[in-house]
Amino acid sequence: MKSFFLPLLMVTVLFNWTTPVVLTQVAAAETDTRPEWRGAAASVVITPDKPMWMSGYASRTKPSQGKVHDLYAKLLILEDNRGEKVVIITTDLIGITPALRDPIAARLESEFKIPSAALLMNASHTHCGPELREDKATRRGLGGDRGAEARLYTKQLVEKLLKALAETLPRLEPVELKYASARAGFAMNRRLPTPQGVINSPNPEGPVDQRVPVLIVERPDSSLVAAMFGYACHNTTLSFYQFCGDYAGYAQEYLEEAHPGMVALFMMGCGGDQNPYPRRSLDLAKQHGRALSNAVEVALSVKQPREIHGRLGIAMDEVELEFATPPAREELLKRKETGNKYEQSHAVRLLEQLEERGGIQTSYAFPLQVIQLGNDLTLAAICGETVVDYSLRLQRELKTGVGNTGTGNKEPVVWVAGYSNNVFGYLPSLRVLKEGGYEGNRAMIYTSYPGPFAESVEQRVVSTIKDLTAQARNSTLQK
Template sequence: MKICNPTHFLVTLTFLYSAAQCIEPTSAGADTAGTEWQAGVARVDITPEEPLWLGGYAARTKPAEGTLHPLWAKALSLKDSAGNQAVLVTTDILGYPRDVAERIRARIEQEYGLPRANLILSASHTHSAPVIGASLKCIYAFDASGEQKLTDYTEQFEDKVTALVGEALAKMAPASLESGNGTARFAVNRRSNKEGALTATSPLQGPNDHAVPVLKVMRTDGAVAAIIFGYACHATVLDGYQWSGDYPGFAQAALEAQYPTATALFFAGCGADQNPLPRRSVALARQYGVTLAAAVACVLEGTMTPLPPTLITGYKEVDLALESVPDEAALRQRAESTSGYEQRCTEDLLARVTREGSLPASYPYPVQTWQMGGQTLVVLGGEVVVDYALAIKERLGQNAFIMAYANDLMAYIPSERVREEGGYEGQGAQIIYGLPSPWADGLQERILSEIWNQAGIK
């Protein structure tokens, strides 16, 4: 392990933050890699042009009132030496509802020939971006006018993401790829540490995943074209009424200021039970963004692993069973005994029973993997707790990249430990996602088994 001081990187920023750590990569990879990769980068501003409801918090009572910094959708296209193409899309949104992701993927496959295994739709999970589609819609109290604005914005968003993929594919040019891992330590396990009880001297309890995975894309002239990086922590520093990418937005802006030729793309890791603490100020969001950017820069300026131009992709949806499925009578009883958003969410389930006759007993959960020249990227849907990252890295190696909040934001995905413990991530949040009960036991084994299968591990 080496320690690097990124202070020189931070001098142009409002906050100085030193002592980021770099971990030298030890994962498998070729000693040398040519420039047989093709890569393209594109971006589009997705900031709403009118006030819309912000996603993520049930306590908000009105639409957005301004912009702290723009919201972006960004895309990286890749082609290996055999001609296999894939595109990663990262977005400053809460998440992709299944219906929105399905429409985008269908259009992209029709227009550009990319199958779903070769397309990742990643969300930063910022809670300062507009509501998209029907995601968590029952927790918001907007009226019919707000609902129409939501529909209009969602259609515009789908158009922009589809066109963005085409632009990234059209911009492909020779490139090289390198990977590495760093460390940032502002994520705190919110189940093990109660926010209101913490002080500057409080001993923090885990588990956590403080890794900062970094993928560098370089042009043949040596310029950095793209910086892809991740972190396993909720983007919930801010809870106000301004559009913002939260700390990931500040991190991307800081990296793009330091590397003017590069586009920075952030992805969220398994941070469903991780919060940035303390929080609730723009100054803290900026501080955490600068801290994360410093950790990324430390990796970029160190020794990284060159990745040979081979791309292998996999995708499968596995059925995750629900613990129970209430009938209409049970739902009516629940609706009568609750209030507020819990009542609205239950009424939505009742309406679905009326339309469809019953509620499904399981959910098709997306599991995806990319192998980029020896660098493994595991891509999971939903709000995944950190236990999954620890289990995956124990099996696939500490340098595996793990992305959550991708392709479908359907619910929290607890480990068996968290499911049995209960609480918000284990059980309580199901209703706001339109699921009538907690997950049945066995979900962790089903998800991990599919990851091992795609990774070729028995």
């Protein structure tokens, strides 16, 4: 509205100095008559229609063999009374890749005039979904061009989601936004300190975030449009060869069965170092899904949920994260001859970088994003397999009220999501880096990055999120 009226004000003031005031009053009146929030939600089946190489678990030796239930992408579109929109897409996928997000963001801008920063894509990180990461599909494939298979699936998925967006945007209707939370207890830290170092095993003394935050989207008559809920835990109860959304898929299924017409969206939290325990059976995946859906039901039944008032604020930027000093050529040549095939493969990829580029990659840039709903809810979206320290720290440090947005000086609720917009690998905290183990170092052998990150990684991420939060909160105050 500002960019439209400013040139007009500058011209008309030469003839009639009262005109700008009239225009400003008309613009304000239009804003005041709009509903505080409008919203719409949709669900899209994204199960591959044929066997595909599956994501997760380097030990896989064959493509998928059918499905337990369908995989889904869920859409939630919200609009404030200025017409500003945010598009949230949650998926039953291992991760979000640039090949998936970038074309959707580009079409949002060109066709729907919604900025790229207003698109948040999150992956549940199920290890029983299709492998859409082209490089990993190529490396792990047994026969055939698995990379081409991943490319085709991604292309078809982009078109499905764009079609769903085009069909959902015209259905925006007046809604009320509310927030409540509960807890589910099956997530446990999986980094167990031992005399031989940190191993992947249940650690009941390790840090966890067992909150279940819930964004409730309902019509003025109290009927539910959507419930978006989060949890910080690897979606890895299962490790078989059938497509399945794991515990998060079951939680969404149970909620939609209990509330016909409502769309249930799962937002993966900072669960990079958390596992569902116990695990390794379909019954346990259902059990954890039921525990999570029960927690959401508790949140839905809260008598006085936090009402969300105000306007939408969005901020997004890239942060450059440095890697520690990469191994020298001589070290890589030694690793190439080890008996570990994954170390060998990693060494070969880094040696190829040396040959092709003249050096090994020293940093990685990825986007961070903050979505502010009035003065009531701050949603920080972080890339990568984010460990729980980020959620716990940001929940503490972002709780600073900004006032004058319709809710007094109430501190906003802080919701931190990992696995968003670009899931490139693990994002360790400084603590995890210093402790070592899988998330801090070892997992890098499955990527093309030298690893590990430099010790500046946590502070760079937290500082950028804080800056973006200030920008997003300020933008909610603009007329």
